[in-house]
Amino acid sequence: MFLDRIHRRIAELMDAGCIETGDVVPSTEEEILAWERKLGFRLPGAVRELYRWGRADLGSMFGGSDLVDGKEQMATDYRRAARQTLEDAGEDPGMLDANTLIVQMDYDGQFSFVRADRGDDPAVFTHNEQEPTFCSCERFTDYLALIVEQTADTERIECVRSVRDLDRLLASSHEVLQMWFAGGMQLDAVPDRVFDFQELRSLNFVGKGVRELSPRIGELAFLRRLDLARNSLSSLPLELAELDELEELDLADNRLATAIDTLLQLPALRYCCLAGNPLSADEAQKLHAQLPHVALVFS
Numbered sequence: 001m002f003l004d005r006i007h008r009r010i011a012e013l014m015d016a017g018c019i020e021t022g023d024v025v026p027s028t029e030e031e032i033l034a035w036e037r038k039l040g041f042r043l044p045g046a047v048r049e050l051y052r053w054g055r056a057d058l059g060s061m062f063g064g065s066d067l068v069d070g071k072e073q074m075a076t077d078y079r080r081a082a083r084q085t086l087e088d089a090g091e092d093p094g095m096l097d098a099n100t101l102i103v104q105m106d107y108d109g110q111f112s113f114v115r116a117d118r119g120d121d122p123a124v125f126t127h128n129e130q131e132p133t134f135c136s137c138e139r140f141t142d143y144l145a146l147i148v149e150q151t152a153d154t155e156r157i158e159c160v161r162s163v164r165d166l167d168r169l170l171a172s173s174h175e176v177l178q179m180w181f182a183g184g185m186q187l188d189a190v191p192d193r194v195f196d197f198q199e200l201r202s203l204n205f206v207g208k209g210v211r212e213l214s215p216r217i218g219e220l221a222f223l224r225r226l227d228l229a230r231n232s233l234s235s236l237p238l239e240l241a242e243l244d245e246l247e248e249l250d251l252a253d254n255r256l257a258t259a260i261d262t263l264l265q266l267p268a269l270r271y272c273c274l275a276g277n278p279l280s281a282d283e284a285q286k287l288h289a290q291l292p293h294v295a296l297v298f299s
Helices: 002-017 030-038 047-053 059-063 070-075 078-088 140-152 165-169 192-196 215-219 238-242 283-289
Strands: 100-105 109-116 125-128 134-137 156-159 178-181 200-202 224-227 246-249 272-273 293-295
Touching: 002 140, 002 272, 030 070, 047 078, 059 140, 059 224, 070 134, 078 109, 078 125, 109 246, 125 140, 125 272, 140 156, 140 178, 156 165, 165 215, 192 215, 283 293
Parallel strands: 156 178, 178 200, 200 224, 224 246, 246 272, 272 293
Antiparallel strands: 100 109, 109 125, 125 134
């Protein structure tokens, strides 16, 4: 459920010969329950689904990312080591409370964590030696999706932490094909500078407070994946329908009362998440009927 889009992307990359997942070993429900008893809380749904899919070392897919697998979690208290790292860095170790789950840790003082009391697809926070702890992804599933893309290494990816980063990227000679906006940044609109990257294939702008999507979105003619979940969009510009190559569109947790006029005009669309929007049952039924080839998610 939570990882459906990631599994689809993994399948695409496997077909292209970019990655392998043959060494993934599932966790059993009993193993996950034992881990939850040790932790003292139920794992967020997306985390649970990941470990239900793969336990041993999460395979070559995630093995190189220092993602902590379930077996390691049972053997080691990673929160203790992470608290010590924060204390040594002059940060408050109290931010890693009893609801914290360390999901990634390496040997150079970097770790990432989620909070089990922040929903089934919680934000991921990261600490490294260069800067104070920050929100690196607004959703755990985005964090995993980014790892998949970095593992495949098929397209240049840029993680944007501030609007100033866009000027730096435009001034460079590198072609940016995937752009991910890191957590924490809040903007009413997608910055106009983004639309100067007209070769973009993927844009992730999850949880940034966007209230209105610029008509300039139609200028990103090669866009295949667009993630706008957890914003405040109440309408979609007609120009969005100009994206003839758009295959995946995530509009979850916005304020959309209707989306049918735009979605019906996207010829390449094959996945769209509309969960958490005030769409009527009638509109959902019409979308299912008129877009039978699209995987639609409403809850």
